[in-house]
Structures are given as C-alpha cells and as structure tokens.
Amino acid sequence: MIPATFDYARPGTVEEACAALAEAGEDAKVLAGGQSLMPLLRLRLAYPDALIDLDRVAALREIRDEDGALFIGAMATHHQVMRDPLVRAHAPLIAKATATVADPAVRHRGTFGGALAHADPAGDLPAVALALDATFLAVSAERGEREIAAADFFVDWMTSALEPDEILVGVRVPKLGAGWGVHYEKFHRTAQAWAIVGVACAVRRERGAVEAARVALTNMGPTPVRAAEVEDFIAGRTVSESSFREAGERAAAGTSPPGDLHGSSEYRAHLARVLTARALTAAASA
Amino acid sequence: MPRVRVEVDGATYEDDVEPRLLLVHYLRDRLGKVGTPIGCDTTNCGACTVLMDGLSVKSCSVLAVQADGREITTVEGLGIDGVLHPLQRAFHEEHALQCGFCTPGMIMAALDLLRENADPSDEEIREGLEGNLCRCTGYQNIVRAVRRAAGEMRTPARDREVTP
Ligand SMILES: Cc1cc2nc3c(=O)[nH]c(=O)nc-3n(C[C@H](O)[C@H](O)[C@H](O)COP(=O)(O)OP(=O)(O)OC[C@H]3O[C@@H](n4cnc5c(N)ncnc54)[C@H](O)[C@@H]3O)c2cc1C
Ligand code: FES
Ligand code: FES
Numbered sequence: 001m002i003p004a005t006f007d008y009a010r011p012g013t014v015e016e017a018c019a020a021l022a023e024a025g026e027d028a029k030v031l032a033g034g035q036s037l038m039p040l041l042r043l044r045l046a047y048p049d050a051l052i053d054l055d056r057v058a059a060l061r062e063i064r065d066e067d068g069a070l071f072i073g074a075m076a077t078h079h080q081v082m083r084d085p086l087v088r089a090h091a092p093l094i095a096k097a098t099a100t101v102a103d104p105a106v107r108h109r110g111t112f113g114g115a116l117a118h119a120d121p122a123g124d125l126p127a128v129a130l131a132l133d134a135t136f137l138a139v140s141a142e143r144g145e146r147e148i149a150a151a152d153f154f155v156d157w158m159t160s161a162l163e164p165d166e167i168l169v170g171v172r173v174p175k176l177g178a179g180w181g182v183h184y185e186k187f188h189r190t191a192q193a194w195a196i197v198g199v200a201c202a203v204r205r206e207r208g209a210v211e212a213a214r215v216a217l218t219n220m221g222p223t224p225v226r227a228a229e230v231e232d233f234i235a236g237r238t239v240s241e242s243s244f245r246e247a248g249e250r251a252a253a254g255t256s257p258p259g260d261l262h263g264s265s266e267y268r269a270h271l272a273r274v275l276t277a278r279a280l281t282a283a284a285s286a
Numbered sequence: 287m288p289r290v291r292v293e294v295d296g297a298t299y300e301d302d303v304e305p306r307l308l309l310v311h312y313l314r315d316r317l318g319k320v321g322t323p324i325g326c327d328t329t330n331c332g333a334c335t336v337l338m339d340g341l342s343v344k345s346c347s348v349l350a351v352q353a354d355g356r357e358i359t360t361v362e363g364l365g366i367d368g369v370l371h372p373l374q375r376a377f378h379e380e381h382a383l384q385c386g387f388c389t390p391g392m393i394m395a396a397l398d399l400l401r402e403n404a405d406p407s408d409e410e411i412r413e414g415l416e417g418n419l420c421r422c423t424g425y426q427n428i429v430r431a432v433r434r435a436a437g438e439m440r441t442p443a444r445d446r447e448v449t450p
Contacts, residue, residue, distance in 0.1 A: 001327055008288065008305030008351060038347040039328045042308075051305070055352055079341070103417025104398060105335055105342040191416040192330075 003041035007050040014059060014139060017052055017167055022141040024050035026164050031055070032075060032114030035106050060113070060169065063087060073170040074113020078102070081112050090175040093182035093202055097128045100184060103192045113168045116153070119160040119223070121258075122194040124186060126154055127224035131200040131216035135172040140165045147172075154223035179211070180204045181286035185279040186218070187271055189262065195219050196262045197271040199227075199251070201279035203234075210234050210243075213280065220255040220272055229253045230276055239284050248277030290354040294319065295363030303350045309343075310334045312350035313360060321362040321390050325419075332418030335391035335398075336360045342398035344417070361390035364397075372438040373397060373431070382431035384422035392418050396432045404440055408433065 007024065011017040021028055029048040031037055032055075040046040054060055060075035063084050070090050072081065081087055082098040094112075101107060101115070101124050115125045116136070129136075129150045136148040140163060153161050162168060176182070186198040198218030204211045213234045215227040229250040237243040257268035287302040294317060301316060313319040313336070322345060325333035329347040336345045337359040345358075364371035370378070373393045383389045392415060399406060399414030406414060411432045412425070420428060 002308070002311070003306040005304070005306055008349075010351070034347050034349070034352075035329060038308075038349075041306075042327050042346070053349075053352065103332070104414060105332065105344050105395060105417045106329065106347075108338075108341040108343055109347065191412070 001042050001044060003038075004044060004047040006041075006048055008053065009050065010053045010056055012056055012058075014057060014167065014169060015141075017054060017057055018139055018141040018165075020052045021167060022165050024052065028052060028164075030117070030167060032117070033077065033110040035102070035110035036114065036118045036120070054167070062170075065090075066172065069172045069174050071170050071172050072112050074111060074117070074168045076112045076170075078107035078110045078112065078115070079104070082107070091132065091173050093128055093132060093176075093184060093200060094125070094173065096182065097124045097184035097186075097198075097200060100124055100186045100195075113170065116171065117160050117162060117168050119154050119156075119158050120194075121157060121222055121224065122219045124184065124195060124198055124200075124218055127198060127200040127216040127218040128184065129171060129173070130154070130224045130226055131202060131214045132173050132176075133214075134174075136161075137169045137172065138162055138166040139169050140167070145169070151226070157222035176202060179206060181283040183279045183282035183286055185275045185282065187275055197257070197268050197275055199272070199275045199279040201276070201283045203280060203283040205239060205284060209236060209238050210280075210284065211236075213247075213283075215251070215276060215279070217251065217255065217272055217276075220252070220257045220268060222256070222258075225255055227251050227253075227272075227276060230280075234280065241281065244277045244280040244284070247280060248273045248275075251276035288351050288354070290351055292350075292353045292355075293357045295358070295360055301350075305349060305351055307350040308346055309336075309338075309348040309350050309353050309358070310345040312353070313345060313358070319360050319362050322360050323387055323390060325387060325391075330419065331388070331391070332395060332415075333388055333391040335394040335418065337394060337398065340401070342395050359394075361393055364393070373400075373435040376431040376435035376438070377428070380427050380431035380434060382423060382427040388418060388420040388422075392420065392428055396435070399432070400436055400439060405436060406432070 009020040028050040031051040031053040234247040251272040252269035257265040259265040325331035
C-alpha cells in the first residue's frame with residue numbers, strides 16, 4: 001500500500017529538527033531509518049500529519065568517547081554501530097546484539113536511536129541498553145535537554161518516555177572495565193526474525209567467582225525487564241554450570257511474557273530460564 | 287512538492303515527487319525501471335533491494351525524497367552492453383531461480399555481500415542474504431551461484447582464460 005499523505009521536513013541540524021517538530025505539532029513523527037515506521041505507514045497503522053526526517057542531521061550519527069562512557073548518536077545506523085571500534089572495545093554487548101538485528105539491508109538504514117525510541121518489547125537493543133544502565137539524552141525546542149535513565153525510558157508496550165515534541169539525541173553508555181564478559185542470547189525460529197525471547201548479559205569475574213552480573217530480558221513483558229533475582233542470586237557464587245543453571249531458574253520471576261503464535265507465555269518463561277543460564281555461561285567464558 | 291535529483295543506473299533524473307512516494311514506486315512507475323519488484327508491505331521480503339550510495343537498502347522502506355542527491359543502482363544497471371554481470375550469469379547457469387520474482391533483490395543483496403566479503407563461505411552467504419526470501423528454490427542453488435560469481439569476480443575473465 002501507499003502511505004497516506006504527510007508534510008515532510010528535512011532539517012540539517014538538531015535545532016532545526018526540534019523547531020520543525022514543535023511547529024508541526026502533536027501528530028508529527030520523527031523519521032529515523034524508517035525500518036519500523038515505513039512499514040507502519042504503508043500498512044496505514046500510522047498516519048502522521050508530518051514527518052521530520054533526521055536522515056541529514058549528520059551530528060546525530062556520531063559515536064564518541066567521553067572518558068568513562070561512550071556516546072552513541074541516535075542516528076548511528078546498526079551497520080555503523082556493529083563495526084565501530086569504540087563500541088566493539090567498550091560496549092561489545094551492543095555490537096553483538098546489533099549483529100543479530102534484522103538483515104544487512106535493514107541494518108544499513110535502521111538506527112540505534114530508532115530501535116530504542118520505537119520501544120518494541122521484541123526489539124533486541126532495549127534490553128541491552130537496560131542491562132548496561134545507559135542514559136538517554138532527549139531534547140525539545142521548548143524545554144531544552146534532559147536525561148532519562150534506561151530504567152525510566154521504556155514505559156509500556158511500544159511507548160517510550162519521549163514526549164511528542166522531543167528528539168532522542170543519543171545514548172550514553174558507561175564503559176565496561178576489565179573483567180567483564182558479555183553475551184546476547186537470542187532465540188528465534190527462522191533467519192531474520194524477531195526474538196521470541198532474548199537475554200542480554202554482562203558478567204564480571206574475579207578469581208573464579210562472579211563478582212557482579214547484569215541481566216535484562218527481551219520480549220518477556222510490555223517493556224524490557226531486568227532479571228534482578230538472577231543478578232542477586234549469582235553475585236558472589238563460583239563460576240560453575242550448576243550455579244548458572246540455578247540462577248537461570250529465577251529468570252522468569254516477576255515477568256509477564258506475552259503469548260502469541262510464536263509461543264505461549266509459559267513457553268517464554270521456560271525459554272527465559274534456559275537462555276539465561278546459557279547467556280551467563282557464555283558471558284562468563286567470553 | 288519537493289524536487290529531487292537522483293542518479294539511477296548512471297543516468298541523472300530530476301523530478302517533483304510527493305513526499306509519500308516510495309523509492310520503489312519512483313523507480314518503477316516514474317522511471318519505468320520495473321526490474322525492481324515489490325513483494326510485500328512489511329519490508330520483509332527483500333525483493334525490492336537496490337544499492338543506495340553503494341549499500342543495499344529495501345527500496346520499499348525509503349522515500350523517493352530521501353534519495354535526493356544519492357546514487358541508486360538497480361539490477362538493470364548491472365549488465366553492460368548486453369553482457370551479463372557475473373552474478374546474473376551465475377544465477378542463470380546455476381539455476382538459482384524458478385519464478386524469478388526474488389532474483390533482482392537476491393542479486394543486489396549478493397552484490398552488497400561481495401563488496402564486503404569477496405570470498406564468503408556458504409554460511410556467510412546465507413547470512414548475507416537473510417533479508418531476502420525465495421519461495422521457490424530452497425536457496426541451495428542461490429548459494430552456489432553466489433559462490434561461483436564470487437570466484438569469477440575475484441579472478442577477472444581475462445586471467446581465467448590463460449590459467450584453466
Ligand atoms: C524485516 C525487519 C526485521 C527486523 N528485525 C529486527 C530484529 O530482529 N531486532 C530488532 O531489534 N529490530 C528489528 N527490526 C527493526 C529495526 O531494528 C529498526 O531499525 C528499528 O526498530 C527502528 O529504527 P529506525 O531507525 O528504522 O526507526 P524508524 O522506523 O524511523 O522510527 C521508529 C520509531 O521511533 C521514532 N524515532 C526514531 N528515531 C527517533 C529519535 N531520534 N527521536 C525521537 N523519536 C525517534 C519514530 O518516530 C518512530 O515512531 C527489523 C525491521 C525489519 C524491517
Ligand atoms: S517489497 Fe520491499 S522488502 Fe518486500
Ligand atoms: S525464484 Fe521464485 S521466489 Fe525465488
């Protein structure tokens with residue numbers, strides 16, 4: 001199908017983009033890579049009055065080193081992120097998870113910020129941002145900049161904390177120091193498919209024990225969720241198959257996974273337990 | 287209506303386009319480049335894959351206005367003076383198509399893959415083409431064709447003739 005009509009603006013700077021978005025009003029939408037939005041427009045599941053296209057806002061594509069953190073611009077494409085030397089060195093979990101997103105053509109257009117702002121519970125990057133305690137930087141013409149913690153960014157199913165007049169500028173990701181191993185475990189039935197369940201995991205080892213772990217789950221509820229019980233259980237235990245299995249048993253606690261044609265909610269709970277044990281094992285040996 | 291200037295398969299076009307016009311519709315309906323088919327509404331099938339500034343994109347998920355100032359290559363831009371591109375020839379010779387609907391997209395995605403990796407393994411070929419669906423062939427011959435074309439593209443035809 002052909003999208004319904006809309007006005008179109010192609011700003012060159014963040015300031016121009018904010019002004020255009022404010023002027024276009026509540027029914028305008030930001031267009032990033034279009035890899036989620038274009039299908040929605042074509043299916044007429046969305047019909048915004050105006051699109052503010054960030055494609056030519058070059059400043060938003062930047063990935064930079066900020067001492068203890070990396071700043072990843074919202075318009076950095078998946079293709080760019082998974083190859084970026086800074087990301088690979090200091091946030092390898094992001095590089096690994098991004099490599100599992102969609103396919104090469106989609107990754108050429110789709111963006112890091114778009115995948116987060118879209119807040120799809122089946123998206124791979126929200127759980128990763130949550131596990132890494134990322135901070136989101138948003139800006140609007142009227143209220144200027146503000147920071148949003150990952151734990152507050154994902155509000156509900158396909159709903160982020162961004163206001164209609166706000167643009168996500170980028171995400172600050174604390175660098176993982178030495179001793180951390182990471183893994184993203186994604187379960188899907190066919191190639192180029194969304195996660196039925198995914199587990200983002202970072203483990204810090206010290207002398208044969210797990211000193212700390214960060215675990216967040218994809219598609220186990222309307223938003224990505226932190227598996228706090230797993231993290232608490234595994235901290236301080238020795239690195240062993242049985243401790244990872246026992247930790248995994250706690251992964252579905254407090255979650256409300258959806259049931260759909262890919263799997264029932266009970267099946268997803270089972271997957272979360274098994275995949276969490278696998279993710280911990282892989283991260284601890286990474 | 288915004289005005290766009292796009293280079294498609296080596297020729298420059300200037301047109302007024304509605305913002306909602308998809309690149310794939312611009313190519314097919316305005317420029318008559320019907321070599322690029324449309325297979326879905328969801329950006330899943332990859333049939334519409336073209337190169338934009340050298341990178342593969344699904345042209346059903348790009349607006350024509352977004353192609354302004356950019357260079358597009360479709361499957362129609364591959365053969366030169368009636369001589370098939372090595373990928374086109376390999377698809378033909380390895381029977382990598384049946385109905386042919388997926389073929390233009392497959393070839394463009396394969397071209398993108400070979401740009402990054404001149405000598406991919408079967409596994410890497412399958413991953414590189416994961417965004418392109420074929421409902422006929424079962425993919426075996428597609429993988430074989432890409433491997434064969436990769437070999438030819440690494441060794442230009444001239445050299446092959448002297449070293450059998
Ligand atoms: C075939 C296919 C398979 C896919 N498979 C996966 C997968 O396995 N895993 C996965 O995680 N994703 C997958 N995706 C989605 C992909 O990751 C998209 O890139 C992503 O969801 C959206 O990013 P985008 O840049 O294309 O955003 P767009 O589609 O342009 O925008 C998405 C939404 O976010 C808003 N938005 C975007 N950027 C900003 C910003 N800077 N500020 C404010 N709002 C913004 C838009 O207004 C819109 O509502 C798939 C997509 C396709 C087409
Ligand atoms: S028509 Fe573009 S991906 Fe199917
Ligand atoms: S040859 Fe028919 S879809 Fe691929």
